[in-house]
Structure formats: C-alpha cells, structure tokens
Amino acid sequence: MEQSDAATRPRNGDRKAPPTIYDIARLTGVSPSTVSRALNKPGRLNAQTERRIRDAASELGYRINPMARALPTGKTGTLGLLVSDITNPVYFDLVRGAERVAFETGMTIVLADSQESPELERATAERLQTSVDGLLLVGSRLEDQQIQELYSVKPLVVVNRLVEGIPAVIPDVRPGITTALEQLREAGHRRIAYLAGPEASWLNGQRWQTAFATAVEWDMSIVEIKSNAPTREGGAEAFGRVKAADVTAVLAYNDLVALGLLRECRDHGVDVPGRLSIVGFDDIFGADLPTPALSTIRMPLTSLGEKGIRRLLTEIEGGRSEDESALPTEFVGRESIAKAA
Amino acid sequence: MEQSDAATRPRNGDRKAPPTIYDIARLTGVSPSTVSRALNKPGRLNAQTERRIRDAASELGYRINPMARALPTGKTGTLGLLVSDITNPVYFDLVRGAERVAFETGMTIVLADSQESPELERATAERLQTSVDGLLLVGSRLEDQQIQELYSVKPLVVVNRLVEGIPAVIPDVRPGITTALEQLREAGHRRIAYLAGPEASWLNGQRWQTAFATAVEWDMSIVEIKSNAPTREGGAEAFGRVKAADVTAVLAYNDLVALGLLRECRDHGVDVPGRLSIVGFDDIFGADLPTPALSTIRMPLTSLGEKGIRRLLTEIEGGRSEDESALPTEFVGRESIAKAA
DNA sequence: GCTACCTCGGCAATCGGTTGGCAAACACGC
DNA sequence: GCGTGTTTGCCAACCGATTGCCGAGGTAGC
Known part of the structure; x- marks a missing residue:
C-alpha cells in the first residue's frame, strides 16, 4: 500500500505561506490598508488603483485569512x-437546505451532533459558540433556560421547538395529522395508538397533542405508547406493547420508529396493513422502500433548514425578523394503510 | 406565532463581550502572557500561581478565542x-466515525459537500483550506493533479481513492466481491452485469476491475452497463439496459443504484431474485428494508472515517505515517440472491 | 489668488492570543 | 561575599487583517 516515496511529500515546513495583503501591498507599491480597502470597500478608492490591486491579488492567488479578519x-x-443525531436520515434534507443558503451567502456551516444527549449538546453548543457567528439548534433536548443562556451569549435560532423569547422556525403539524387521521377514520379505524418519541422533544409533544385533540374531536379512541428510543430498534422493541394495546392503527413519532415496528410486524406475522395500519412522520429516505411502503406525514425539511439559516442571518445582523407562520406538513399516502379489520 | 415581546430579546449590542486573558490578568494581578502560559504550558509556572490563574479563569467562565489563537x-x-454528496446515506457512518475521533482529540469538523460536481468540489476545497488545519477528501471527483495542488497548500488525506504521493485510506474491495461472486456462481449464475458508477470515481474503477478479474477467473461472463447517476433514479433509469443485457445477476456500483433498480424491477413485474439477482455495495441505511432485502457488500465506513481523521492528524503534526493496509469489505447475504433461472 | 471642499491613500491602533528573550529574585556552594 | 545556576514572570514583537483619523493634493467657486 505504499503509494509514493515518502521523501517526495511536502512536509509542513515545505509549504509556502499563503500570500497576505502585505505581499500585495509590496507588489503594487501601496500600503496594506489600501489593499484592504480595495478588496472590500468597492468605490472607496480610485478605480484605477483598485483595478491594479485586484489584479495583483488574483495573480498572487490571494485568499483572505478568515481568522485574521475575524479578530x-x-x-x-x-x-x-x-x-440531535447525525445518523438520522431526517436531517439530510434539512442540512442540505441549510447548506445551500449558507453557501449562497458565503457562510460556512459547522455541523455537529449531540447523540441525543443533553449534556453533550450543551458542551458542544458552548464549544461551537466560541467560533461561530450564530447557532442553529435543531430538535434541541436542552431545557428552555439553558437555551436562553446560550442565546444571551450569541445569536441563536431553534428549529422544531418553541422557547420563550427565542427566535424559532417550526412546522405546522396540523395539516398532515388532520389528513392522516381523516384517512384512517374513513377506513374505519376507531382505536388508534400514538407511539411516542423522546419526552424532551418539543416536536413529540406537538405531534401527540395534535393527534390527541384531533382524535378526540372525531370520536376515535387514542392511547400513547412509550418507546425507548426514536430509532428502528426503539420501534421494534415497542411491538409487544402495540400488540397488547389492541388498536387497528398506529401513528408513530417518526419514520424510524415506524419502520422498526413495521419490520417487527412482518417478522411476527402481523399483517400490515391488513391487521394494523401504520403511519410515520418525516418521510425520510427509505420510507417508500419496504413492502408495504410506509404512509407518512412529510415535514418541510428543506424549507426548515433554509428558513432557519435565513432567520439566523437576520438575527446576526441585529435585525429583528418577524416570526413567520409555521411551515405546513403534508400527508403522503402509501401502502401501509388499509381498512380496519 | 409571536413568542415573545421583541423588546426583551438581546440585541447584539446587549451581549457582553466574553472574558479574555486580559481580564484574568487584571483580576489576578499578573501579566497576560503569564495567564497564557498558566493555561497551556502546565508546569512552566509556579504551581500556586498557576492554580490562582486557573481558578480565576473558570470563575470568569473564560473560553479561549480560537481565532485569536489561530493567528x-x-x-x-x-x-x-x-x-461528494451529503444526502447519500453512505456517508452517515463515515461522518460519525470521523466526528468521534475529532471530538476526542478536541478538533472541530467542518462538513461540506460538492454535490457530485468537480468544479464545486475544487471551489469548496479551496475555500475550506483557508480556515482548516487539514482536509479529508472522501470519494473525490477531482483529477489527481488538482488533488496534488491542494496537498501542496495544506495537509490532506483522501478516502476511497489512491493518488500518487497523497496519503490515503482505502477499503479492500476484494474479500466482499470474491464472496459475492462465489455465492452467485454456486447459485448457478454464469452471465452477470456490473451496473457502473461515476467514471471519475476511483472506487467505481476498483469495483469494476476486481469484479471483472474475478468473473473472468471463474469463467463467468460479465458486462459493464452504464448508469447516469449513482442514485436511485440512476438505477431505475438503467432498468431497460439491464433487461436487454440478458444476465441473471447484477452487481451494482452502490446500494442506491441497486435499490433504484430493484424498485423498477418490482414495478415492471420482473421477479427479484427469481429472474434477476441483485447485489449492491455499501450496506447503507435502508438496504434491508425492501422485499426482497438487498444483499450487499459492506464497506468499513466507520473505520474509514476514523482512520482518515487519525491519518490526517498525524499528517498535520508533520509525522509521516505509514500507509496501512486497506480495510476489508464484507459480503452481507440477504434475500435478493437466488438460484439462476 | 484665496478659501472651501472633496478625493485618495497612509499611519497607527486594535482585535486576543503566543513566545523568545531577558531580568529579577532566590538558592546554593565555596 | 561572590560567582553560578535555576526558577519565575514580564516586556514586547508578532500573526493578518480592519478602520478612524489625518494630511496631501486637486478642483471649484468667487
């Protein structure tokens, strides 16, 4: 596996230091401050001087040193x-959306995850704060007060959560849930279960409360079933409790849990959707893969990421953006729903 | 959606500047340089003085300013x-592994993707280089020379690729492919196809060449079928060509392509694995979800990420780490393989 | 020809750390 | 009492930008 003569590789000492504005200044015979202005105060200088400096800069392959500027x-x-968890596919599109906006505005994104641990989340957030202009907290498991403390240090926006006094970007779970329960009701389901997510998750609360209120309004019975983790394993592990609950349909906290439950049903010979209908949340990658394909309530993930970053940017600029309306969710009907047995 | 009285939110001007070593110096009556040494040259100072300074620092909630230090x-x-693509689930575990090692060593990771575009990759790499100590290039689509140029600027490690003179971390595709073809052969398959990935992908070349050599050695016929993109769409789109090729088994460039093909087969009534066996690569999230579950060749993703970062760190320290042996792949048998028709 | 104003570019301070060199203070041996 | 050596902490320069202020020179108005 030796790919090359080690002696031919650059050592750190070999690499030439990148050019600075001082190099450009020397080359063009002006002072460093003039170079600085030429490069980022267009119009402040004589057009011709500016040209000369810009040319010299690109000739030298100059790239601004972000650290030096930051100081x-x-x-x-x-x-x-x-x-909360990088390996959860739900964040794909959100990250993508966030990255896109960041890239367009010339910002760099540092991505980190807290592995569902509040302590780790706080530690990571504090560490990040020293080196970023602002923080986007997605699905935070921190307590309100901790978030407020972070906010008192640096600009911050929370996504998928509401905290007193903190700018937020959230989805409106109502449309998706309403449609889903409507479908279930029309298919004859009267006893349904909500397979819960983490208690510290604000979104879990929203989903449960909205499902609860809607079900009650429509005279369906609904129960909440705990699950240990918002993962496929968590869903599989809840199978026994779901079965014992004697319901004809399950609304799961997210697709991961729904997929875990679905698989377990198949492995135990419980017919989905024949004997049990399942609906997930998020419409993650893979939700359409199993047979039956999973019906789910799609979150506006890309938009959440985009709006989150935009919001954060105006927050950083000191602007006080209006809290916009929540982004609507949408029911995606696939094969995991059928008439109640 | 108004969560708070806007007037109660901190404005940028409201936030107090974080404490600096100058604050600590003033508080303890020493000079800033002494504070600096107390905090990161343990033993250089009188133990008692050091204690005093450390205490003051933690009392003030001091956090070092990374920018100021970087200068x-x-x-x-x-x-x-x-x-190459953040939304490809294959990078989950790799990113996880990389993050873990980075976190342990106190480093921060900046994650970026190039959306499968070489131009964007180069631009992003150059931009990143100004603000990081080193770069980990995973599945790069750049040309060798471009990578070497980047390497001449800052330390760099490539993953899933070999470039002359550049430290690399790669998988050994042989074990996985050998086992997979062995299984296919034993199941009576004699005509197989390789559904190709991006031409600029080194890994694609490895997979094809190894599969080719192995097939030839064992007297199986093998053909290469182009696919337009290494995505589910790309796999679906290649369905016609696969069907026309009259083979009994397909080895796909990655699981995404394999999943796309699998779905398309199902939609067109082609029985998998009855009439066509399919094997993917990577064992991504979701590979086990469809019916039939996808057989695949698992990549040591977590290890690739971990080793990549470790390698990069020694590279940064100026060490010249030995090129270690490639990390073995492993065949994961599921349901998408059966006896040849 | 004089004042008033504007344009253009440089000086120097600043951000928050790090670090080489030095000097003060102290201990020790003889 | 003096030379030698060691410990300890400070001074000041530096990293690479940004920016307030100032002065030189040009132009215009009267």
Whole structure:
C-alpha cells in the first residue's frame, strides 16, 4: 500500500505561506490598508488603483485569512448547526437546505451532533459558540433556560421547538395529522395508538397533542405508547406493547420508529396493513422502500433548514425578523394503510 | 406565532463581550502572557500561581478565542470533511466515525459537500483550506493533479481513492466481491452485469476491475452497463439496459443504484431474485428494508472515517505515517440472491 | 489668488492570543 | 561575599487583517 516515496511529500515546513495583503501591498507599491480597502470597500478608492490591486491579488492567488479578519471584526463567517443525531436520515434534507443558503451567502456551516444527549449538546453548543457567528439548534433536548443562556451569549435560532423569547422556525403539524387521521377514520379505524418519541422533544409533544385533540374531536379512541428510543430498534422493541394495546392503527413519532415496528410486524406475522395500519412522520429516505411502503406525514425539511439559516442571518445582523407562520406538513399516502379489520 | 415581546430579546449590542486573558490578568494581578502560559504550558509556572490563574479563569467562565489563537500559531483546531454528496446515506457512518475521533482529540469538523460536481468540489476545497488545519477528501471527483495542488497548500488525506504521493485510506474491495461472486456462481449464475458508477470515481474503477478479474477467473461472463447517476433514479433509469443485457445477476456500483433498480424491477413485474439477482455495495441505511432485502457488500465506513481523521492528524503534526493496509469489505447475504433461472 | 471642499491613500491602533528573550529574585556552594 | 545556576514572570514583537483619523493634493467657486 505504499503509494509514493515518502521523501517526495511536502512536509509542513515545505509549504509556502499563503500570500497576505502585505505581499500585495509590496507588489503594487501601496500600503496594506489600501489593499484592504480595495478588496472590500468597492468605490472607496480610485478605480484605477483598485483595478491594479485586484489584479495583483488574483495573480498572487490571494485568499483572505478568515481568522485574521475575524479578530478585529468579531465575525467568523461561520454558522453552527447542531442536530440531535447525525445518523438520522431526517436531517439530510434539512442540512442540505441549510447548506445551500449558507453557501449562497458565503457562510460556512459547522455541523455537529449531540447523540441525543443533553449534556453533550450543551458542551458542544458552548464549544461551537466560541467560533461561530450564530447557532442553529435543531430538535434541541436542552431545557428552555439553558437555551436562553446560550442565546444571551450569541445569536441563536431553534428549529422544531418553541422557547420563550427565542427566535424559532417550526412546522405546522396540523395539516398532515388532520389528513392522516381523516384517512384512517374513513377506513374505519376507531382505536388508534400514538407511539411516542423522546419526552424532551418539543416536536413529540406537538405531534401527540395534535393527534390527541384531533382524535378526540372525531370520536376515535387514542392511547400513547412509550418507546425507548426514536430509532428502528426503539420501534421494534415497542411491538409487544402495540400488540397488547389492541388498536387497528398506529401513528408513530417518526419514520424510524415506524419502520422498526413495521419490520417487527412482518417478522411476527402481523399483517400490515391488513391487521394494523401504520403511519410515520418525516418521510425520510427509505420510507417508500419496504413492502408495504410506509404512509407518512412529510415535514418541510428543506424549507426548515433554509428558513432557519435565513432567520439566523437576520438575527446576526441585529435585525429583528418577524416570526413567520409555521411551515405546513403534508400527508403522503402509501401502502401501509388499509381498512380496519 | 409571536413568542415573545421583541423588546426583551438581546440585541447584539446587549451581549457582553466574553472574558479574555486580559481580564484574568487584571483580576489576578499578573501579566497576560503569564495567564497564557498558566493555561497551556502546565508546569512552566509556579504551581500556586498557576492554580490562582486557573481558578480565576473558570470563575470568569473564560473560553479561549480560537481565532485569536489561530493567528500566531497558524493552527485553527478545525478539520475539513468534503464528501461528494451529503444526502447519500453512505456517508452517515463515515461522518460519525470521523466526528468521534475529532471530538476526542478536541478538533472541530467542518462538513461540506460538492454535490457530485468537480468544479464545486475544487471551489469548496479551496475555500475550506483557508480556515482548516487539514482536509479529508472522501470519494473525490477531482483529477489527481488538482488533488496534488491542494496537498501542496495544506495537509490532506483522501478516502476511497489512491493518488500518487497523497496519503490515503482505502477499503479492500476484494474479500466482499470474491464472496459475492462465489455465492452467485454456486447459485448457478454464469452471465452477470456490473451496473457502473461515476467514471471519475476511483472506487467505481476498483469495483469494476476486481469484479471483472474475478468473473473472468471463474469463467463467468460479465458486462459493464452504464448508469447516469449513482442514485436511485440512476438505477431505475438503467432498468431497460439491464433487461436487454440478458444476465441473471447484477452487481451494482452502490446500494442506491441497486435499490433504484430493484424498485423498477418490482414495478415492471420482473421477479427479484427469481429472474434477476441483485447485489449492491455499501450496506447503507435502508438496504434491508425492501422485499426482497438487498444483499450487499459492506464497506468499513466507520473505520474509514476514523482512520482518515487519525491519518490526517498525524499528517498535520508533520509525522509521516505509514500507509496501512486497506480495510476489508464484507459480503452481507440477504434475500435478493437466488438460484439462476 | 484665496478659501472651501472633496478625493485618495497612509499611519497607527486594535482585535486576543503566543513566545523568545531577558531580568529579577532566590538558592546554593565555596 | 561572590560567582553560578535555576526558577519565575514580564516586556514586547508578532500573526493578518480592519478602520478612524489625518494630511496631501486637486478642483471649484468667487
């Protein structure tokens, strides 16, 4: 596996230091401050001088040193994105959306995850705060007060959560849930279960409360079933409790849990959707793969990511953006729903 | 959606500047340089003085300013991780592994993707290089020379690729492919196809060449079928060509392509594995979800991520780490393989 | 020809750390 | 009492930008 003569590789000492504005200044015979202005105060200088400096800069392959700029300005050009679990496919599109907006505005995103641990989340958030201009907290498991403390240090926006006094971007779970329960009701389901997510999750609360209120309104019975983790394993592990609950349909906290339950049903010979209908949340990658394909309530993930970053940017600029309306969810009907047995 | 009285939110000006070593110096009556040494040259100072300073620091809630440190030292404490497509589940575990090692060593990871575009990859890499200590290039689509140029600027490690003179971490595709073809052969398959990935992908070349050599050695016929993109859509779109090729088994460039093909087969009534056996690569999230569950060749993703970062760290320290042996792949038998028709 | 104003570019301070060199203070041996 | 050596902490320069202020020179108005 030796790919090359080690002696031919650059050592750190070999690499030439990148050019600075001082190099450009020397080359063009002006002062460094003039170079700085030429490069980021267009119009401030004589057009011809500016041209000359810009040319010299690109000839030298000059790239601004973000650290050096950050020191006097206090702006790092970096945003922190903290999610509860990187390996949860639900964050794909959200991250993508966030990245797109960040890239367009010339910001860099630092992605980190807290592995569903509040302690780790706090530690990571604090560490990130020293090197970013603002933080996007997605599905935070922290307590309100901790988030407020973080907010008192640096700009911050929460996604999928509401905290007193903190700018937020959230989905409106109502449309998706309403349609889903409507479908279940029309298919004759009267006893349904909600397979719960983490208690510290605000979104879990929203989903449960909305499902609960809707079910009650429509005279369906509904029970909440605990699950240990918002993962496929968590869903599989809840199978026994679901079965014992004697319901004809399950609304799961998220697709991961729904997929875990679905698989377990198949492995135990419980016919889905014949004997049990299952609906998930999020419409993650893979939700359409199993047979039956999973019906789910799609979250506006890309938009949540995009709006989150935009919101954060105006927050950083000191603007006080209006809290916009929540982004609507949408029911995606697939094969995991059928007439109640 | 108004969550709070806007007037109660901190404005940027409201936030108090974080404490600096100057604050600590003033508080303890020593000079800033002494504070600096107390905090990161243990033993250089009188033990008692050091204690006093450390106590004051933690009392003030001091956190070092990474930018300020980066300036004189040239070390940013940040590593860049550049993947070809963030939304490809294959990178989950790799990113996880990389993050774990980075976190343990106190480094921060900046994750970016190039959306399968070489131009974007180069631009992003160059941008990242100004603010990180080193770069991990995963599945790069750049040309060798471009990578070498990047390497001449900052430390860099490539994953899933070999480039002359560049430290690399790669999988050994042989074990997985050998076992997979062995199984196919024993099941009576004699005509197989390789559904190709991006031409610019080194890994695609490895997979094809190894499959080719092995098939030839064992007297199986093998053909290469192009696919337009290494995605589910790409796999679906290749269905016609696969069907026309008159083979009994397909080895796909990755699971995404395999899943796309699998779905398309189902939609067109082609029985898998009855009439066509399918094997993927990577064992991504979701590979086990469809019916039939996808057989695949698992990549040591977590290890690739971990080793990649470790390798990068020694590279940054100026060490010249030995090129270690490639990490073995492993065949994962599921339901998408059966006896040849 | 004089004042008033504007344009253009440089000086120097600043951001928050790090670090080489030095000097003060102290201990020790003789 | 003096030379030598060691410990300890400070001074000041530096990293690479940004920016307030100022002065030189040009232009215009009267």
